[in-house]
Amino acid sequence: MATLKRDCRFFRGTVPCGPHKKHQVHCVDEAGRTCPHYDRVGKEILIIKLGAIGDVIRTTPLLRKLKEVHPDARIWWLTLTPEILPKLVDEPMAFTLPSILYLQSRPFDLLLNLDKDREACALAEQIDAKEKKGFRLEKGIVVPATAESEQKYLTGIFDDVSKANTKSYPVEIFEMCGFQFNGEQYVLDAPEPPKTPWKLSGKKRVVGLNTGCGARWTSRLWADKNWTALARALKRKGYEVVLLGGEQEHAKNTKIARAAKVKYFGHSSLQMFMSLVDRCDLVVTGVTMAMHVTIGLGKKIVLLNNIFNKHEFELYGLGEIVEPSKPCRCFFKPTCVNPEYRCMEHLSVEHVLSACVRVRKP
Numbered sequence: 001m002a003t004l005k006r007d008c009r010f011f012r013g014t015v016p017c018g019p020h021k022k023h024q025v026h027c028v029d030e031a032g033r034t035c036p037h038y039d040r041v042g043k044e045i046l047i048i049k050l051g052a053i054g055d056v057i058r059t060t061p062l063l064r065k066l067k068e069v070h071p072d073a074r075i076w077w078l079t080l081t082p083e084i085l086p087k088l089v090d091e092p093m094a095f096t097l098p099s100i101l102y103l104q105s106r107p108f109d110l111l112l113n114l115d116k117d118r119e120a121c122a123l124a125e126q127i128d129a130k131e132k133k134g135f136r137l138e139k140g141i142v143v144p145a146t147a148e149s150e151q152k153y154l155t156g157i158f159d160d161v162s163k164a165n166t167k168s169y170p171v172e173i174f175e176m177c178g179f180q181f182n183g184e185q186y187v188l189d190a191p192e193p194p195k196t197p198w199k200l201s202g203k204k205r206v207v208g209l210n211t212g213c214g215a216r217w218t219s220r221l222w223a224d225k226n227w228t229a230l231a232r233a234l235k236r237k238g239y240e241v242v243l244l245g246g247e248q249e250h251a252k253n254t255k256i257a258r259a260a261k262v263k264y265f266g267h268s269s270l271q272m273f274m275s276l277v278d279r280c281d282l283v284v285t286g287v288t289m290a291m292h293v294t295i296g297l298g299k300k301i302v303l304l305n306n307i308f309n310k311h312e313f314e315l316y317g318l319g320e321i322v323e324p325s326k327p328c329r330c331f332f333k334p335t336c337v338n339p340e341y342r343c344m345e346h347l348s349v350e351h352v353l354s355a356c357v358r359v360r361k362p
Contacts (some may be wrong), residue, residue, distance in 0.1 A: 003028040009039040009074060009090065039312055042072035043109040046127065048120050048134075053081050053270070057292040058314075059114060061170050061184040062177060063088045069179070075338075078103065078123075083270065086187040086304035103127055108333055110270045111113065116142050116156060133177050159331055168314040183315055188296030194258045198265065198279050204240040205360060208277060210285035211256065212249035219307050219336045220286045222344050224256055230284070231260035236358065244283070244290060245275065282360050287313075294318075302355045306343050307332055319359045322352055 005027040010017040017164045019037035028034055039259050045066060049059045056079050065089065074090045078099060082092035095101045104126050108221050111129035113120055113136065121137045121198040124145075135153070136145040144153045152172045153314055155162040167175075174181040182236040187208060200206055212221040215338060231241045241262040243253040250267055257264035265276065277293050282300040285291045294301045301319035308330040310321050 005038055007040050009041050016304045021318045041074045043070050045073050046076040046108045047109045048078045048113040049111050050080050050115050050120050051260045053084050054289040054292040056081055057296050058169055060187040061185050064184040065179050088187050114173055138281050140167055148178055152176055163307055163309055166311045169312050170314050182323040186214045186296035191278055196321055201240055207239045207241050208244045208280035208283040210244040211252055212245045213286040213288055215248055215289055217334045219333055220329050226349050228256050228351055231262045233353050300359050302359055320355045322355050
């Protein structure tokens with residue numbers, strides 16, 4: 001049998017590798033010379049972060065640290081949304097039965113399970129790894145895999161501990177993995193450009209208004225009349241305003257666009273959404289996927305927050321967090337349960353507009 005370099009980053013074992021298809025090289029040629037493209041893999045590292053797209057994006061700073069500490073590592077990532085993973089991930093894996101069966105059948109040097117979902121922790125228990133960090137199962141209950149995860153574990157169990165927390169999400173996940181966060185930024189590949197350019201003037205600063213927050217989290221909604229008033233005010237200040245959102249926001253955005261006479265290009269694929277965000281100079285958004293896409297693309301941001309601990313968000317100096325003038329009494333609740341008032345009614349258009357002007361200053 002020919003000499004094979006099974007420890008090469010490009011070796012597949014089922015199909016020809018990339019260098020062979022492109023250059024017709026072998027692992028070792030007839031003269032005994034090793035392929036010039038041979039790239040020996042050091043550690044095998046698996047990240048389990050299934051979560052929503054935004055949660056996956058805000059976990060990507062960890063890739064920079066892993067590549068720094070383990071430059072020859074092969075990084076695997078299991079998620080529900082592998083399409084959002086950057087090219088820095090060697091092996092993006094969809095959370096499917098074939099992927100699970102494969103991962104259960106091969107060893108890893110390091111497993112980082114950063115999800116407290118039962119299915120993620122159950123899988124982490126079953127995968128062979130020399131070292132495991134993050135969360136795991138013990139008698140069917142999710143528990144910290146190491147002492148480094150205890151703080152993050154407790155903030156998800158007790159609201160008062162979560163409210164008192166002053167650490168950002170990147171700080172917490174870095175600590176869980178045994179690292180110190182030093183401002184490592186998101187890793188988000190540049191989006192594909194649209195087949196036809198966005199119909200924007202090109203002469204004005206573009207402000208994107210992401211008006212939704214998902215069907216479940218209605219406690220975070222800002223009234224349509226406020227988005228309309230903000231769009232009009234930004235137009236008067238000379239900005240070009242474009243509305244952002246998905247299918248759930250289509251009717252809302254159509255209505256606001258008509259009332260404020262601003263642009264709305266409809267909803268489409270994730271890549272096209274990212275491409276439009278990439279054309280914005282500033283994005284106003286709640287705590288949504290759009291927030292993390294905005295940060296990942298290095299755009300200015302005004303973040304509307306009410307039900308979360310503001311210390312959790314790392315904006316990397318790109319903008320401001322604005323909150324209602326009256327305190328939110330629905331901490332981490334998807335729907336407003338406060339009988340006295342709804343806090344988002346006390347986040348004024350003027351307050352948000354002022355933040356937009358401050359953030360957009362050179």
